[in-house]
Amino acid sequence: MKKIMGLFVLILLSLSMVTAAHTESSLEVETVVDAGVTPDSILYGIDLALDKISLALKVSSEKKVAKGLEIAQERLLEVRAMLQAGNAEAAAEAEAEHGKALTKIETELETFDAESSQEELETELELEVEVEKHKERVKDLKITIKGDFSDEEISALVESILSNLEGQTSSLEINIKQKKGQTKITIEQEGTDAEELEDSLEESLGIDLEEEEEDARKDLSQAEQQITKAQEKIDSEIAQGRDASVSVALLLEAQESYAQALVAFEAGDFDAVEDFAEDAWDLANEARKGKNFEKEDSGDDETESTEVELELDEDDSKDKGKNKDDSEEEEESEEDVSVDAEVEL
Numbered sequence: 001m002k003k004i005m006g007l008f009v010l011i012l013l014s015l016s017m018v019t020a021a022h023t024e025s026s027l028e029v030e031t032v033v034d035a036g037v038t039p040d041s042i043l044y045g046i047d048l049a050l051d052k053i054s055l056a057l058k059v060s061s062e063k064k065v066a067k068g069l070e071i072a073q074e075r076l077l078e079v080r081a082m083l084q085a086g087n088a089e090a091a092a093e094a095e096a097e098h099g100k101a102l103t104k105i106e107t108e109l110e111t112f113d114a115e116s117s118q119e120e121l122e123t124e125l126e127l128e129v130e131v132e133k134h135k136e137r138v139k140d141l142k143i144t145i146k147g148d149f150s151d152e153e154i155s156a157l158v159e160s161i162l163s164n165l166e167g168q169t170s171s172l173e174i175n176i177k178q179k180k181g182q183t184k185i186t187i188e189q190e191g192t193d194a195e196e197l198e199d200s201l202e203e204s205l206g207i208d209l210e211e212e213e214e215d216a217r218k219d220l221s222q223a224e225q226q227i228t229k230a231q232e233k234i235d236s237e238i239a240q241g242r243d244a245s246v247s248v249a250l251l252l253e254a255q256e257s258y259a260q261a262l263v264a265f266e267a268g269d270f271d272a273v274e275d276f277a278e279d280a281w282d283l284a285n286e287a288r289k290g291k292n293f294e295k296e297d298s299g300d301d302e303t304e305s306t307e308v309e310l311e312l313d314e315d316d317s318k319d320k321g322k323n324k325d326d327s328e329e330e331e332e333s334e335e336d337v338s339v340d341a342e343v344e345l
Helices: 002-024 044-056 061-084 088-110 115-145 152-189 196-204 207-239 243-268 270-287 300-342
Strands: none
Touching: 061 088, 061 115, 061 207, 088 152, 115 152, 152 196, 152 270, 196 207, 207 243, 207 270, 243 270
């Protein structure tokens, strides 16, 4: 077994040397789609060891950082797999390894060996984009997993795992921003406008376009959530016997705007996505408002109303009749008094 492992390490070393000799120095992070060996496997320790070896064999800071991000992706997938399997303790183990992977990236940034300040800034900009993608993966995990555990103790552990993942990623994000700030100061000291250089690098790297796409995705997500809330509100009001026709019409308009936003996104027209998604959100939000819901009238209500009115009319008639009788009695009494007075005279 030891001979097999030794041979495997030598092959891995050889492949890494070849790769290092023929790849460019820019940050290239591959997307990991499979969790592979998970913490509930007896082979998990070997998997971690191989990742450490692979990371150690990278000959440049860019390669080490890129590999570190790939390892962090794998650990995040392991967390998801274990939580979906209901194994929170194994998920916690993967979460701890995720934190270690990101900490190693932070350590590597401290001794970054870029050939120039411009190259260093370029790598930091690329790294910011990759970390933002990782943050979105963490958020997606939190949305899909949160609330799936009924046991209070396990639920608390899951909350802790998800919170730690967010904290670990945010820590790296802050570290990169601070490092980028220091690099820009150095660039200014070298006589170059750091802001202009940053804008130029972002344009050449296509980062502005990536940010626009990410913003468009967020706009679509917010519009979709608002439409879902509007639909739930309408269903609830209809179940209570209220007229929701106004809100239904608004919701249909919102859904139409959302569909147009999706078409614009596919076409890469992110400005149009923002406009259509905003319209969809506003319409869906309007559809949720209580003033659009009215209680439906029924025949029974009209009958009850008529009966109440009739009763009131009868009561008024009775009161009027009673007052009339009282008045007549008073008049008769006055006449009797008058007659008695005449008799006495």
